[in-house]
Amino acid sequence: MTEQQEQRVKQAAQEFANAIVEAQRAVAERGISVQQLNTELTQQFFTNVIEHLRRMGEETRGAAQELVEQTQRSQEAAQELAQESAQVYMNFLNAMTPFGRAGSGEAGRGT
Numbered sequence: 001m002t003e004q005q006e007q008r009v010k011q012a013a014q015e016f017a018n019a020i021v022e023a024q025r026a027v028a029e030r031g032i033s034v035q036q037l038n039t040e041l042t043q044q045f046f047t048n049v050i051e052h053l054r055r056m057g058e059e060t061r062g063a064a065q066e067l068v069e070q071t072q073r074s075q076e077a078a079q080e081l082a083q084e085s086a087q088v089y090m091n092f093l094n095a096m097t098p099f100g101r102a103g104s105g106e107a108g109r110g111t
Contacts (some may be wrong), residue, residue, distance in 0.1 A: 001009075
């Protein structure tokens with residue numbers, strides 16, 4: 001092999017080695033950017049999950065508060081209805097009592 005051929009082989013080997021180094025560098029850089037992207041996506045995913053859970057918690061608290069208020073209103077309405085019903089019944093009994101007394105008094109007078 002002549003010196004010129006040897007020089008070309010060395011140059012080709014050097015270029016090949018440089019190409020391998022550049023390819024490895026590109027692969028490493030791509031791996032780093034993929035890791036960064038995965039990190040960002042993971043952070044975004046968990047941020048979205050946390051935000052969703054926070055909103056669900058707020059909505060659940062609001063629904064629970066509304067349920068408590070509706071239950072309270074229902075209890076108040078039931079209590080008022082019971083009081084009104086008792087009052088109506090008492091008024092009915094009071095209205096019937098004079099007739100019952102008058103009827104028994106008249107029956108006693110008639111004999």
